[in-house]
Amino acid sequence: MIIAERKPIGEILDMIRDCDRVLLLGCRGCVTVCSAGGEREVEILASLLKLGRKKEGRPVEIVEGTLVRQCDREYIAGLAQWDGQYDAVLSMACGVGVNFIANLRPATVVFPAVNTSFFGGSATQGVWTEQCxxxxxxxxxxxxxxxxxxxxxxxxxxxxxxxxxxxxxxxxxxxxxxxxxxxxxxxxxxxxxxxxxxxPIRDWQSAGHGGPRQVVRDDLIV
Amino acid sequence: MSEFIPDIKAFCCHYTSQQTCADNGENLQKSGFPGNVSLHRVPCTGKLQVSTLLKAFEEGADGVYVVGCPVNKCHNVKGSQRAAKRVAAVQKALGELAVEPERIRMYHLERGFHPEFVAAAQEMDKLVKALGPCPFKGEAQ
Known part of the structure; x- marks a missing residue:
């Protein structure tokens, strides 16, 4: 799975400094499993942001939500339920989720709340290691x-x-x-x-050195 | 200027607070337990989530502490160890927000009504009074 880690709170507060209402958006995919951006982490970060802004004397309204995934068009469409309720989306998904929101919602401001770290697994409870x-x-x-x-x-x-x-x-x-x-x-x-x-000497184009990659499966395209 | 009376919330497990809360807490009051410390009992401190502790600050606490079983004698084996980790996580988060991490603390106490249970409350009361109002309340200088 994709392993991520929440950004420092100060960095996130700086991103949303101009916002009065933020949609804090979790993802039930990989970041839930690695305890970086699921519902529980949304709840924690929402509290921290509200406390941080209260301390600055500029309270912020945090709308909490979580999508099944943020890496599929149909789930991103679910963002419509919060239309008009926020100035920016603060995504707790991996970078894929942030990109998908940016791709599919041209007028929506979106910020990343986590650093996407690597593809890995849980070696022991609370420890994740890179494997791929x-x-x-x-x-x-x-x-x-x-x-x-x-x-x-x-x-x-x-x-x-x-x-x-x-x-x-x-x-x-x-x-x-x-x-x-x-x-x-x-x-x-x-x-x-x-x-x-x-x-033999390896061709690294498949690793992204030839630009952004894509996989196309004609049998799935109707 | 009136004396600052901090709002302190204590989360205690069923086992460490059971006898403390007997007799409607009358003995607790007689023992010198600070009146500004509110007790919140949970079945096991291991059940406490980070978000619950943060909510206490959102609701206006100046200080928060958790009382769980001794580290290696928890009724639920590792409950108080889990709680200690979550308290540490909140301490780290408070530090990130430039708020004194000592506003939240973990205590591991034996079961029953011991003087240490009262002493912990008095210690937190003294500590938080010295720190002043929590900056999250927007009242700190």
């Missing part, structure tokens, strides 16, 4: 299911590098060297010979 870089050309079948693009600091295709020390990455002794993990795992699943395959 969305590079558009998956090679996990060659690496035992562990992604060197996302989890190697250099995104090396033929690792490990000389900075791998005691199975840790040179950038931080708390970070596993994913190539060590790949090596160990391929050995455990009797596929160690895959380490000998030399990965």
């Amino acid at each position: 870089a969305g590079c558009g050309n998956c090679i996990l079948h060659l690496t035992g299911g562990l992604c060197p693009v996302a989890r190697c600091a250099k995104s090396l295709m033929n690792g490990p590098c000389g900075g791998s020390q005691n199975a840790r990455c040179e950038i931080n002794p708390n970070v596993d060297c994913v190539w060590q993990l790949i090596h160990d795992r391929l050995g455990r699943i009797n596929r160690a010979e895959q380490m000998l395959q030399i990965a």
